[in-house]
């Protein structure tokens with residue numbers, strides 16, 4: 521990125537409305553939901569389908585990697601000390617102690633990196649973090665709440681995923697119950713029942729929101 525565009529991105533970033541090198545405004549597409557609703561599945565689908573339009577905001581997290589997760593791809597896995605150091609240096613757009621003792625956050629450098637590459641940023645983020653981003657970026661952001669068909673289905677999906685201990689599943693289900701109450705504060709509620717329907721609906725929402733890019 522040239523010095524001039526870096527300055528433009530920095531300046532716009534301060535004002536909360538970034539432009540990229542082509543002079544287009546970078547947008548935010550936020551997927552939030554209780555854990556187990558299927559937002560990661562939907563976000564991965566969109567990334568596979570529209571890699572030239574969107575890029576994933578890689579969050580920093582203090583939890584250890586699970587399964588096949590890779591540092592710098594799924595998350596930036598960092599220690600709690602480093603996380604708090606970065607908080608003190610105001611490097612986060614938002615951060616949250618999502619689970620007791622476990623922090624997650626969106627680095628300002630992620631937004632700058634993706635916008636500078638001429639793409640929109642797509643987020644897989646918890647409900648409170650998603651609403652924070654929406655409040656901060658307003659019309660520049662589309663906030664989508666992924667709703668499970670029911671709490672029972674959500675619990676079954678968490679167990680089926682097989683990545684969390686019984687205690688973690690119970691913690692996530694208890695949290696989900698509270699998070700569902702925030703759904704109506706989002707721009708759109710997307711019910712993830714039949715996965716193929718949810719994929720199609722997510723594609724339509726994304727394309728409608730960034731329609732001016734497609735017209736060019």
Ligand code: ADP
Nearest residue numbers: 555556557558559560561677681712713714715
């Ligand atoms: P989240 O990112 O919201 O925690 P995931 O995308 O990890 O949720 O989905 C939780 C589990 O449910 C995964 O095992 C995923 O494959 C499965 N899943 C997601 N959507 C559906 C769906 N519509 N029908 C059945 N299983 C689903």
Ligand code: 5GP
Nearest residue numbers: 555579615616618624625626644645646649
């Ligand atoms: P997991 O441990 O299942 O990957 O994520 C736990 C929760 O943290 C999920 O709801 C996920 O969306 C959320 N999360 C991931 N990254 C961020 C982030 O940068 N900020 C916030 N507030 N939540 C995040």
